Amino acid sequence: NAGVTQTPKFQVLKTGQSMTLQCAQDMNHNSMYWYRQDPGMGLRLIYYSASEGTTDKGEVPNGYNVSRLNKREFSLRLESAAPSQTSVYFCASSELDRSTDEQYFGPGTRLTVT
């Protein structure tokens, strides 16, 4: 099992450009999450999908959209990138039926917006 995979690993965008970050998991998990990580601020939840066909806003959703394409894939889109969106983006998945609710994380996408 590959676990949670993310593409691309690195990306540089100019202000105003758009892009989609891809995430896939092969653990048959129901729930998927997008976080951003900024220095000294931990991880903050952008959007999540509790199950296939549903998405909900997290703590910092402005400037982002998501699509739960199927049970495996959850993408994050930046329609018009801004320098404030320079960050490391992590995707995670979880099987809520498990007692510990452990989230499994991908390796991250490092995005720089100039």
Add this chain to the structure above:
Amino acid sequence: GEDVEQSLFLSVREGDSSVINCTYTDSSSTYLYWYKQEPGAGLQLLTYIFSNMDMKQDQRLTVLLNKKDKHLSLRIADTQTGDSAIYFCAETSGSARQLTFGSGTQLTVLP
């Protein structure tokens, strides 16, 4: 809203014990977690504690939970250079068990 707080940095000598502290606000959290992040990598679950427990021990790791003070700590015995990483505490909330993370504690182990 939920808020989880940690100190940003901790340095210890190899072989000493490390104690990383965390305070949280959501008393309804079922589980509290410690995640480890090595440089350039994603987060991995290190250990967790169920909210009705006071202590959990797992090899070199000891988790203490004080529900009255909403204080969580992680003790690493015989700290090794491979333990150098960022450690995040986290609590869950909401129907999808969303995680709220602390800011992370950068542990540096000195030889």
